Amino acid sequence: MKQHFFSVATALLGGIALLASCNSKSDVENHQMSIQSRDRKLASTLYADQATDTVWVASTESWTSRVDMIKATTEQGANQATTPATTSTHEDRSAGVALPTAPAAFTIAPKEITVKPGYYIVTPVVITAQVPATQLLQQANLRILPLGGPLNGLSRRINQVGWLNISSPVAAYSEQSKSIQPNFSEVLQQKGGTTRMVFELYDNQVSTHSLTSDADWLTIPANAKQPAKGRNIVELTYGENTGEKPRTATLQLSSGGASTVITYVQPGRPKK
Incomplete structure (x- = not known):
């Protein structure tokens, strides 16, 4: 991420320097x-x-x-x-x-x-x-x-805005809701699998960064529990829901004293 940001910033600022250095008086008014x-x-x-x-x-x-x-x-x-x-x-x-x-x-x-x-x-x-x-x-x-x-x-x-920059799950805004806070949620597969959570953090103090879950069936990798500054892609793993009732995992992403909740719902197996 740092290398990518440095490359973008270098190219952009290099362009600025080039524009400024190449500017010369012109006979044509522009x-x-x-x-x-x-x-x-x-x-x-x-x-x-x-x-x-x-x-x-x-x-x-x-x-x-x-x-x-x-x-x-x-x-x-x-x-x-x-x-x-x-x-x-x-x-x-x-x-x-x-x-x-x-x-x-x-x-x-x-x-x-x-x-x-x-x-x-x-x-x-x-x-x-x-x-x-x-x-x-x-x-x-x-x-x-x-x-x-x-x-x-x-x-x-x-x-x-009062929430963190999460691009996956995609934010949903309800026309009926009176809240400006978007809903970050995703419905998972009943059979189990993986899903990706994508977000970007800006606070410089990594000690304020955390990603936690209230459910043991949705696994957060150890190296993602204190995510780095910048863009993060976290692969979450979950097993099959063998029960008939759906189950919910609530994740909390924190950075710089701010927190945002993300909800994952896994449906139960079909009734026989």
């Missing part, structure tokens, strides 16, 4: 501005054990940045009212005078960049969460506003 991310997603999501995220602003224009908070959402009515946005949009420069709607839960750096005329510069922008993640969905808009020139500003949604 105006560009974009927000880029390492994972190529159109919104930034900070998970419960994640303190920072980085995006890159590529621009031919000098610019300023700010964060406009969106009111934190309680669990009630969260699914319909505050589904995390997945778009990065251009905004009219007149929107630049809007005031934040709530105290900032995020800070950003840098706040201002100067680009010489005829140059194109890529700048990393670090987003830092100022408060621990809770069951409130914290949302904000990152605004990048050009200082002059013909371009409109850019907007990118920032989300802070």
Whole structure:
């Protein structure tokens, strides 16, 4: 994982260095501005054990940045009212005078960049969460506003969620539920077998990482009981359910003081 991250970061930052070093004054007027991310997603999501995220602003224009908070959402009515946005949009420069709607839960750096005329510069922008993640969905808009020139500003949604980054089992959101907390669950085969749990942890203190189960029939490998920072793929093994009733195993994944529950259900054997 470290090698993969180093390769990605090296390639990306190498590209930034190349762009910056190859920029020279041009006789042709060219105006560009974009927000880029390492994972190529159109919104930034900070998970419960994640303190920072980085995006890159590529621009031919000098610019300023700010964060406009969106009111934190309680669990009630969260699914319909505050589904995390997945778009990065251009905004009219007149929107630049809007005031934040709530105290900032995020800070950003840098706040201002100067680009010489005829140059194109890529700048990393670090987003830092100022408060621990809770069951409130914290949302904000990152605004990048050009200082002059013909371009409109850019907007990118920032989300802070109260659960860990689990990609398998896939999160399920219920339209009927009033909770923004997704359900991580999987139905296993009655005959037994293996299944994979995939997740990513961000907290640097491995001592806060753990993966536990309340059921002895679903086996967690010894080396996965304290998972490493980064992406983890854990192969869980389970035997046949010889009873007629289904059985449930509840796993708890923890990192940085945050925990998320994952449920596995194994059906019983068919009745004769």
